[in-house]
Amino acid sequence: xxxxxxxxxxxxxxxxxxxxxxxxxxxxxxxxxxxxxxxxxxxxxxxxxxxxxxxxxxxxxxxxxxxxxxxxxxxxxxxxxxxxxxxxxxxxxxxxxxxxxxxxxxxxxxxxxxxxxxxxxxxxxxxxxxxxxxxxxxxxxxxxxxxxxxxxxxxxxxxxxxxxxxxxxxxxxxxxxxxxxxxxxxxxxxxxxxxxxxxxxxxxxxxxxxxxxxxxxxxxxxxxxxxxxxxxxxxxxxxxxxxxxxxxxxxxxxxxxxxxxxxxxxxxxxxxxxxxxxxxxxxxxxxxxxxxxxxxxxxxxxxxxxxxxxxxxxxxxxxxxxxxxxxxxx
Numbered sequence: 001x002x003x004x005x006x007x008x009x010x011x012x013x014x015x016x017x018x019x020x021x022x023x024x025x026x027x028x029x030x031x032x033x034x035x036x037x038x039x040x041x042x043x044x045x046x047x048x049x050x051x052x053x054x055x056x057x058x059x060x061x062x063x064x065x066x067x068x069x070x071x072x073x074x075x076x077x078x079x080x081x082x083x084x085x086x087x088x089x090x091x092x093x094x095x096x097x098x099x100x101x102x103x104x105x106x107x108x109x110x111x112x113x114x115x116x117x118x119x120x121x122x123x124x125x126x127x128x129x130x131x132x133x134x135x136x137x138x139x140x141x142x143x144x145x146x147x148x149x150x151x152x153x154x155x156x157x158x159x160x161x162x163x164x165x166x167x168x169x170x171x172x173x174x175x176x177x178x179x180x181x182x183x184x185x186x187x188x189x190x191x192x193x194x195x196x197x198x199x200x201x202x203x204x205x206x207x208x209x210x211x212x213x214x215x216x217x218x219x220x221x222x223x224x225x226x227x228x229x230x231x232x233x234x235x236x237x238x239x240x241x242x243x244x245x246x247x248x249x250x251x252x253x254x255x256x257x258x259x260x261x262x263x264x265x266x267x268x269x270x271x272x273x274x275x276x277x278x279x280x281x282x283x284x285x286x287x288x289x290x291x292x293x294x295x296x297x298x299x300x301x302x303x304x305x306x307x308x309x310x311x312x313x314x315x316x317x318x319x320x321x322x323x324x325x326x327x328x329x330x
Contacts, residue, residue: 018221021090022211024068026075029090034110040064040090041083041111047076052144052313053117054078057108059126059152059296060232061193063089065215066125070298073306077313078121083111085128087228099231101127101239101248105134109142118142121313122257125149125298126269127236130248136259137251145316146282147260147309150270150295153248153278154240186217199266199294252281259285260312262305264293286312 021040023029032039042064054074056067064082071080084091085104094103108131112118122143124132129151136143190212194201204212219225239248259282263275272289279287288308290297298305 019214019218021063021218022065022215024065026072027068031090032111032114034107034114036095037086037107037110038092039083039086039107039111041081042068042071043081044071044075046079051077051079052121054080054121054123055108055112055117056080056082056123057104057125057128057132058082058085058088059124059128059150060236061088061229062125062128062296063215065089065211066296066299067123069302070123070305073302074309077306077310081117083108085131085232087224087232093224093228097231099228100235101130101134103235104131104232105138108132108135109139112139112142119144119257121145121147121309123147123149123298124151125296126152127232129153130236130239133248133252133255136257137254140256143255143257145259145309145312146255146257147262147305147312148278149262149298149305150264150267151261151278152236152270153252153274155271155274186213186220190216196268197295198300199264199290199292200300203300249281252278253283255282257284258312258316260288260308261285262288262290262293262297262308264295264297264300265289265291266293267295269295286315 021029023042026044027042028045029040029042032041056064056071058064058066064084067080067082071082074080086092086094086107087099094107096103104127112120119142122132122136122145124130124147126149129148130153132146133148133151133153136146190209191201194204194209194212198204242248244250261275261278261282263270263272263278265272275287275289279285286308288305290301290304293300
């Protein structure tokens with residue numbers, strides 16, 4: 001399911017210099033070269049030797065920074081790394097210009113194979129939820145558990161508030177949107193994104209808001225910023241139309257790993273009504289329902305997501321009872 005368009009961005013070797021990516025306290029950032037792609041990986045030094053490995057995968061328009069709060073909560077529980085998908089965060093575009101769900105999944109698999117850290121506790125949000133579902137389905141040997149926060153799985157009745165995001169995948173819409181919003185400041189754009197993604201934008205601290213604005217200003221200077229957004233949005237739409245063995249719901253049914261599903265009652269991008277469908281599709285699942293959360297529960301309620309993951313981990317290790325499709329409400 002690769003893009004049929006030729007890449008329209010410069011090679012990584014000739015990309016312009018921009019401000020460095022923010023690295024939070026206790027974090028480190030490194031670049032990993034793989035066949036056809038270079039990935040930026042954010043991590044925290046493990047609290048002790050022998051912790052089980054974890055990998056976090058962000059959503060559309062996000063980056064590895066989306067996982068910083070949850071990574072800190074799980075410090076001492078897992079040896080965590082968060083990847084910037086190709087074209088996002090500090091990762092340059094993929095060599096082949098493939099931003100499909102399959103293309104992103106391939107990048108994650110290449111990293112896990114090269115790192116030799118599998119099987120990992122795999123986390124995904126939104127687009128990253130679709131990507132990690134595909135990874136878990138096609139490479140079960142790489143996944144110990146799967147945690148999905150508002151995964152972008154196909155919906156027949158998409159919420160109206162999610163339509164503009166999907167339209168980014170329509171050829172020409174991203175360029176039109178860029179022209180129409182040319183006068184918008186980074187602060188206005190960030191406020192709009194937070195109003196869309198958070199159940200309560202007031203939970204965002206002034207410091208976090210400032211960091212988000214700085215990151216957006218940095219990324220808008222990259223010539224491939226909108227290209228990566230538009231092609232990845234198109235990749236989600238294309239994935240929604242696939243049937244048969246390659247359909248995301250069919251792949252969800254093939255996931256063997258114990259799965260934690262996290263859905264927010266105020267999510268404007270992924271319907272809360274999809275929570276129980278997902279719980280039925282993933283054969284070994286538990287559901288965390290957060291009525292006040294939006295699309296990024298790991299950023300709004302990291303302590304609750306961390307607590308539910310610890311229970312999942314205990315279940316996977318055989319020290320807890322089989323949850324089946326248990327419904328845990330925050």
